Amino acid sequence: MAAASAAAEANDAPKLLAALKEMKDGLDLVRGKVEAITRKVKENQLPTANGIGYLEAKNHLLLGYCQDIVYYLLRKAKGLSVDAHPVVRSLVEIRLFLEKIRPIDKKAEYQIQKLTNAADGATAREKAGNAEVKGKGEHSDEEDLLKYRPNPDMMDTKSAPDGQDNDGVYRPPKFMPAIMDDEDKRRKQDSRRDKAIARMAKENPYIKEMIDDTAGRPEEWKETVGDESREFVKYMRQREEQEKQEEELFTRAPVTKRDKQIEKRIRRQLHGLGGLADGFDLGMNMLFDGDKEDDGGSSKSRGKRKKHLKSSSKKRKKH
């Protein structure tokens, strides 16, 4: 047993020696650096009194950590136990602190950078001297715009009553906010609906019949040739309107090619059974849906023609 340990010692001895020397050199190096900084601080070459306190605290923390390490080394070198010695606790505590402040570090980086840039700018300005003041002035203006603090000089003054733009255009001062109101729209919609219902009551033959019945008016007979489609009835109504206008104004509207085509088609239809399937819904559709007019059996391109009819009739009315 003793022999084995002696052998082990013989093996390890040179390694231990080398390790010890290495450690000593490392420590000497560190000590040299520490003394250099201490000298600088004592000569007040590194004034930090105006700096950010947070960075100061960080420096102290790291320094404390290094001290703990060196103390640990010392104890190891003496061969004493480090188990349950407060130095371990201290190491853990400082390490926790340093880890926790890492996010703060990242977020404060912007501010720190701005300050360093300001310092760099200031030293640059000092070195450049007064000759280049103008050139630097613009540059520093740009930097000022980037400053992190609010700049009361840049605030817009509230518009005075006589402080108008030089447009020559009168701009009313904005005192009250404009309220977007839907009431007009609602009123318009209601009136439109009323008008639509009134029109339906007049024009749809079935509804007219019912209303006349209830009102006690006698039945109205209209001479029709064949079943009139809804289209035709509309067309007739428009033609009558137009005639009335023309008679009042003593002018005739010119008949366009489109109008001639429509007329031809209507005439052709008139003698057929175009209107047979119309009005099968008894007009109830129109009452309930409101604006939508859906014919059961009319031809497909009614929509287009309707538009044209409408626009052409509008054109005539303007004359």
Next chain:
Amino acid sequence: MMNQHKEEDALRGRAVKNQKAIWDKTLEMRFLLQKAFSTSNKLPQEPIKTRFCNHDKEIEQAYEDLLNSSKQTLASMTELQEALLESNQVAKDANEIPSASNGENDEWSEVQRLQTRIKTFRNTEIDKWQRKIQVTTGAAALKGKLHAFNQNISDQVAGYMRDPSRMINRMYLTKSAVGVFGEDAGEPGEAEEGRIVEGDPELIDDSEFYQQLLKEFLESCDRGSSDSAFYALRKQQVKKRKLVDRRASKSRKIRYHVHEKITNFMAPVPMALPPMAPKLFENLFGTSN
């Protein structure tokens, strides 16, 4: 007024630069200490140490040197810290003067004294800045469960320190891993099967923290200044890629999809029509011809 601000900021900026310089120097010290730190774990403890010393005079001498050197280093560090405190009026004022040292181990009491000195200052500063950052990032406005006014960092750390055993246990190395001089690490086969090798409370290691510091430092230095360091860092950060077998795409390889077994399935059994079936249907449905 803007000029005033500018000058103020320039002054602060200079001080901040100095602080950064000190931080960098301290970090450098930490890095230099790492080698010594890790080798220190190999140093033997008391009875073995005296044996070594008796064995070889040189070792004893080397030990003496080491002791002296480390004592001096510690002294210089404490000097530095005191100098820093002297120069920074704010830090000095914020601190309380600690009570008399306990006199057990002079060096440790020195170190401890300094640390208690900066305690108050450190706590207030860190809490103040944590609050500031919370406000600027809007985290203070969030009322979620986790965010709701996180405790101050100092309180958090104080809470952890009440039970540091977990953290400390993680920092222990094992004797066999370190190879302490003069100790028999024992053969790996000797350990009983299934027994986890316990950490040795004598061996403290904080390589994780060290790695983090190193990484942070390398990231903070400019990209242009040291390309080699940058590339070294890059090599360490290996991206995890999904393992895809490129030769199996585009139907170049046959894949087999196994269907589930069908339960309660019966194969069709051919039906045997009774001989009177057609006659029966004829009677039922009448003449179909």
